[in-house]
Amino acid sequence: MAARKVPTSRRDRPAKPALSRQWIVEAALGIARSEGLEKLTMRRLAQELDTGPASLYVYVANTAALHAAVLDGLLGEVDLSGDEGATDWREQLFAVMRSYTLVLFAYPQLARSALVARPGGANYLRLVERALDLLSRGGATREQAAWGVDQLLQSATATAAEQSAREQDPAAADDWNATVHALDTASATTHPAIAAHMPALIGGTPEERFRWGFDALVNGILHTPAPVAEE
Amino acid sequence: MAARKVPTSRRDRPAKPALSRQWIVEAALGIARSEGLEKLTMRRLAQELDTGPASLYVYVANTAALHAAVLDGLLGEVDLSGDEGATDWREQLFAVMRSYTLVLFAYPQLARSALVARPGGANYLRLVERALDLLSRGGATREQAAWGVDQLLQSATATAAEQSAREQDPAAADDWNATVHALDTASATTHPAIAAHMPALIGGTPEERFRWGFDALVNGILHTPAPVAEE
DNA sequence: ACCTGAACACCGTTCAAGT
DNA sequence: ACCTGAACACCGTTCAAGT
Numbered sequence: 001m002a003a004r005k006v007p008t009s010r011r012d013r014p015a016k017p018a019l020s021r022q023w024i025v026e027a028a029l030g031i032a033r034s035e036g037l038e039k040l041t042m043r044r045l046a047q048e049l050d051t052g053p054a055s056l057y058v059y060v061a062n063t064a065a066l067h068a069a070v071l072d073g074l075l076g077e078v079d080l081s082g083d084e085g086a087t088d089w090r091e092q093l094f095a096v097m098r099s100y101t102l103v104l105f106a107y108p109q110l111a112r113s114a115l116v117a118r119p120g121g122a123n124y125l126r127l128v129e130r131a132l133d134l135l136s137r138g139g140a141t142r143e144q145a146a147w148g149v150d151q152l153l154q155s156a157t158a159t160a161a162e163q164s165a166r167e168q169d170p171a172a173a174d175d176w177n178a179t180v181h182a183l184d185t186a187s188a189t190t191h192p193a194i195a196a197h198m199p200a201l202i203g204g205t206p207e208e209r210f211r212w213g214f215d216a217l218v219n220g221i222l223h224t225p226a227p228v229a230e231e
Numbered sequence: 232m233a234a235r236k237v238p239t240s241r242r243d244r245p246a247k248p249a250l251s252r253q254w255i256v257e258a259a260l261g262i263a264r265s266e267g268l269e270k271l272t273m274r275r276l277a278q279e280l281d282t283g284p285a286s287l288y289v290y291v292a293n294t295a296a297l298h299a300a301v302l303d304g305l306l307g308e309v310d311l312s313g314d315e316g317a318t319d320w321r322e323q324l325f326a327v328m329r330s331y332t333l334v335l336f337a338y339p340q341l342a343r344s345a346l347v348a349r350p351g352g353a354n355y356l357r358l359v360e361r362a363l364d365l366l367s368r369g370g371a372t373r374e375q376a377a378w379g380v381d382q383l384l385q386s387a388t389a390t391a392a393e394q395s396a397r398e399q400d401p402a403a404a405d406d407w408n409a410t411v412h413a414l415d416t417a418s419a420t421t422h423p424a425i426a427a428h429m430p431a432l433i434g435g436t437p438e439e440r441f442r443w444g445f446d447a448l449v450n451g452i453l454h455t456p457a458p459v460a461e462e
Numbered sequence: 463a464c465c466t467g468a469a470c471a472c473c474g475t476t477c478a479a480g481t
Numbered sequence: 482a483c484c485t486g487a488a489c490a491c492c493g494t495t496c497a498a499g500t
Contacts, residue, residue: 019484042474053474055484063474112343115392120410125417125425128432132424146431151444155382158389161346179351186356193363194356200377201359204458212457213382220451226443227435250465273493284493286465294493466499473492480485 021059024049025069032070037109040070067113072121074110077103080130093134094214097156100127101210104160111161115154127153140222148221155217163206252290255280256300263301268340271301298344303352305341308334311361324365325445328387331358332441335391342392346385358384371453379452386448394437 027048031040042063046053060066079099082092104111118124128149135145180202188195204212258279262271273294277284291297310330335342349355359380366376411433419426435443 041472043472052485052487054476054486057475058483112347115346115389116343118393118407118410120413124410125413125422128414129417129422129424132428136424142428143431146428147435147440147443148447149432150440151386151447154389154393155386158346158385162349162385176349179349179355182351182356183359186360191356191360193360193367197363197373197377200374200457201380204378208458209378209381212378212455216379216382216451216455217448218451219455220447220449223454224443224447224450226431227439272491274491283466283468285467285495288494289464464500466497468496468498470495471493474490476489477487478485479487481483 019049019051019055019059024056024059025066025073028066028070029073032107032110037067037070037107037113040066042066064113064117067110068117068119071110071114071117072119072123074103074107075100075119075121075123075127078123078127080126082130082134089134089137090218093131093138093152093218094211096127096130096134097152097214098210100153101156101160104157105164107164109161109164111157111164114157115161135218135221138218138222141226143226143228144221144224147226148217151217151221152214155213159210159213250280250282250286250290255287255290256297256304259297259301260304263338263341268298268301268338268344271297273297295344295348298341299348299350299352302341302345302348303350303354305334305338306331306350306352306354306358309354309358311357320365320368321449324362324369324383324449325442327358327361327365328383328445329441331384332387332391335388336395338395340395342388342395345388346392366449366452369449369453372457374457374459375452375455378457379448382448382452383445386444390441390444 024045028040028045031045031048035044042053042056042060045066046056049056056066060069078096080096082095104114131149131152132145135148136142140148183194183201184198186194194201255276259271259276262275262279273284273287273291276297277287280287287297291300309327311327335345362380362383363376366379367373371379414425414432415429417425425432
């Protein structure tokens with residue numbers, strides 16, 4: 001037995017591979033997948049790669065850039081083919097947005113960073129391309145499609161950020177319960193509208209709400225004229 | 232001159248006031264206001280209050296609870312009266328959502344935590360109450376109003392999170408520019424839809440987009456039937 | 463009951479020095 | 482050019498000890 005203690009968390013690897021941006025991002029994906037984004041720190045990542053944190057800065061500018069790279073990689077898992085059986089553009093678009101949401105769902109906390117630092121990678125472009133095409137097929141004008149895709153992606157991202165945080169983080173779940181309780185016990189005299197809408201406010205499965213939100217947004221996009229841009 | 236060095240950042244106050252939850256939250260609001268949410272740490276707050284971080288835990292469970300308390304305080308600044316001149320429910324609702332967005336705008340990074348940890352305080356309830364009432368007046372069913380308010384608040388919160396991060400954080404602004412550049416240089420052969428929608432995709436003022444997004448959402452809410460809850 | 467000092471277990475990032 | 486040890490300047494949270 002050597003006197004030097006080897007960090008227990010490191011499974012033995014055949015050999016220490018050379019550092020490279022690709023290898024770093026892959027390792028980062030692994031940590032995000034298995035331990036969550038909040039554990040994906042420069043120090044933790046360096047430990048996984050058998051080096052010191054300073055070494056990573058040769059390939060990654062900072063933590064935000066690391067998160068962006070991980071997000072871009074994950075967007076590759078979004079299924080753009082849509083529902084193959086459906087010829088209906090709406091059902092195909094729904095399937096794509098659902099797949100996008102599920103991908104963000106699977107990696108908690110990443111959706112939050114997607115809201116702030118929008119991805120601009122190849123996979124994000126593919127997603128936008130596909131959504132634009134489907135909305136156009138649905139009869140949206142150029143302006144409606146362009147701004148509508150923005151709304152749809154933002155809505156899906158926000159839903160994933162909210163929902164997945166709730167499922168993973170006990171504190172966030174407590175917050176949600178507190179909100180439900182606050183709505184539930186709001187006095188009928190001080191908050192008549194809340195009382196009147198009560199079963200509906202907290203009702204519905206997440207799936208029902210997601211589907212309705214999608215349909216409402218798509219209907220609104222198609223029926224609301226956008227200001228036409230100048231030449 | 233005393234030998235003991237007084238922290239330079241502390242402006243001299245008449246006397247050290249007794250700790251209390253209210254006083255702590257007020258000091259926290261001050262830091263969030265002047266230095267941003269990311270500077271609002273337990274240690275920084277303790278320093279501002281002339282004590283050690285451990286003392287705060289008597290009144291505040293953890294950092295998340297602190298942020299939630301600050302957010303709840305800020306929601307008190309939302310103008311619920313709406314546009315007094317307008318008798319139109321839609322314009323009033325727009326004014327309320329706009330005010331909500333502007334409040335979140337003024338305190339960068341707070342919108343992000345609002346997405347994850349929904350506030351459940353008195354000010355949040357007032358906002359929901361008002362929005363429900365206005366949507367009902369617009370002809371929404373109970374289910375449409377209940378789920379619609381959720382969508383409207385989520386959309387406004389996400390917009391604020393996105394936009395304010397972009398304005399405050401140079402790194403987030405860079406990300407945005409990178410996204411714009413990626414869209415702009417997307418090849419017409421590999422991404423025909425993006426190329427075809429190009430002026431619109433990055434066009435429009437934030438105000439135009441916000442207004443259109445609001446109208447699209449409201450129109451969708453009113454024209455999309457929601458599943459009726461059981462008794 | 464309230465408050466505190468000190469400690470534990472972490473962070474991101476930089477930089478001079480090595481190879 | 483790439484990699485590193487060590488340091489700087491921070492974090493949140495706990496806990497035993499004080500008042």
